Amino acid sequence: MADLMQDHLNLDQPGADRVEGRWFGVGSSTDSDGFTAGAQATAAAVADRPDAGLVLVFAREYMDMTALIEGVRAHAGPATKIAGCSTVEPMATSGEPADFSVSVVAFGGDGFGYEIAVGRDVPGNERAAGGEAASGLALLDHPHKVLLLFVDALLDDNVEIVRGAYGTAGAAVPLIGGVASDNWQFERTCQFAGDSNGVEILSGTVVGVAIGSPAPVGLGVAHGWRRSGDPMVVTDSEGLKVFEFDNEPAMDVFLGRMGLDRSVLEGSDSFRLRALECPLGVATRSGDEIRVIQGLDPSDGSVLVSAGIPQGGLAWVMEGDVESLVAGATASCADAVRTLGDATPIGLLTFDCAVRRRELGPVGVHREIAEIGRAFPGIPFGGFYSYGEIARYRGANGMHHLTMVSLAFA
Known part of the structure; x- marks a missing residue:
């Protein structure tokens, strides 16, 4: 029977936002069947909570992506936007990360806003494609905004893509995300963009997910080398x-x-x-x-x-060694939470480097997940291991490597 992990952060738990009713959930599955894995992980992330507005899906490259997305849609809700990408390995709050076939992060409740845009025809137009991926920000009217970027690994100039997104987003909006990965073949990666009515399974694109919130967001960057x-x-x-x-x-x-x-x-x-x-x-x-x-x-x-x-x-x-790399991951999350000021975090998005994952090995990865959970008890987190990490805020360099970037939501 497939292992199913779910992480509850509901309105009865300390740190949840009772006024706005916002929630953040993480689920994962180890099942090798695409539909089953997508359905299990999404059901765990949503956990019967109301108003699921956004689901982020991070799936191993060998999965049947069409079946996977159908499983996600079956539990995402009637008005849910869906995005994400393929990965060498998903990240999720607990369990045995080396066994995960998919992780799902879900957002919901009152107060959040979401828009998804896709930059296409990227080669030779990297900056314009980055700007197009950021275009959803203009449709959000929230005091705090952030842009998530999921980029195909086979595109040549990710720095220009991030510059284009930054040019559209402006200096006050943090950018974060990762480069979609496969199993070290560098042959094909997938990006997902759509909603509960239909999701495109893409390659060669830049997917931008604009999120608006009435509460602060916090960005963290650290590596441990x-x-x-x-x-x-x-x-x-x-x-x-x-x-x-x-x-x-x-x-x-x-x-x-x-x-x-x-x-x-x-x-x-x-x-x-x-x-x-x-x-x-x-x-x-x-x-x-x-x-x-x-x-x-x-x-x-x-x-x-x-x-x-x-x-x-x-x-x-x-x-670096296991000790320093694990410390780097925890420091990244700590920076993100610290940036929230006095606000209480309800969840963390985590984008770690696939090379760091190679260096950590299965035992080190398990320790990394455990240490983050120990440092931030009761706060769910999820994401994926990438071929390049994106984190840009107020003019800082946007593309990172062998680094952990994280985003905290209040």
Whole structure:
């Protein structure tokens, strides 16, 4: 029999909003049948509470997505908007995360507002597509707004997509979300957009979910990686390429820090995964931002990184272990809750990195989930492990990697 986890945060529980009647629920299922998994997880998230307005669905890439969505619709309610994406692994409040086939986050009650928009025809029009995905914000009249973004992993320039969304949303509206993932194949990811009358199962798109609330929302960003060794000065860089560290070819300096040489690049893809686990940290005013090593080019000795590093900047090879990465996840949630001020959180959205998940392993993931639950008892949380995390507020950089981003609702 399928394992079914549900997390209740109802109006009788401390922290629930009795005045507005808003609620936030999380459900998950381990069933491999798409319809059953979608139905079970959605029923658990909604838990017979009234006025389910939004359901977010995060499903493993191997699921029958058509059947899954039909199961979700069967329990979502007659006026529920539905969005989400595929993932290498869903996140949910408790249980055995490695066994989850789907997690569902549901919002409901009076006071919330929701709009879903899709950016299509993205290649070559990344900024415009990001702006289109953010267009639903204009339809909401709430004192607090947030934009969730779910982006196809196979699109080339996610930074431009986030810039486009930010240009439409403005500096006062936080952006958060993740890049849809598959099981490390980088072949196809799915995005979901629609309502209880019908849901599109898309690829190659940007799905934007605008949420309005009468109460504050809080954004948290943390990663848990730490500096290893001496800093490297970026002495030559352009765009996403770093050509020199400390006036030496960047590729050779990076390989040397890892105890390797150029022979590791010959005839094997294993180095790519190894490099993902040895990111660079770039010193910024808000702390160390992570840059993933996406490739090495022997023809010019350069290193291709996930976001630009300005010439003259300082970078470190970063390292982490289960202890530090779990602490990073908890710190992200703590930052989000702290940003609410005196307001009491009713739930957390969590978008974690798939590479962090690889580093944690099954035991570490279970500990991560348990530690968040221990730090915030009675507060449900859910989301997914992504190929890139989105968090932008008041001008901060929007694309992150190997990071946990979280969003608290009051």
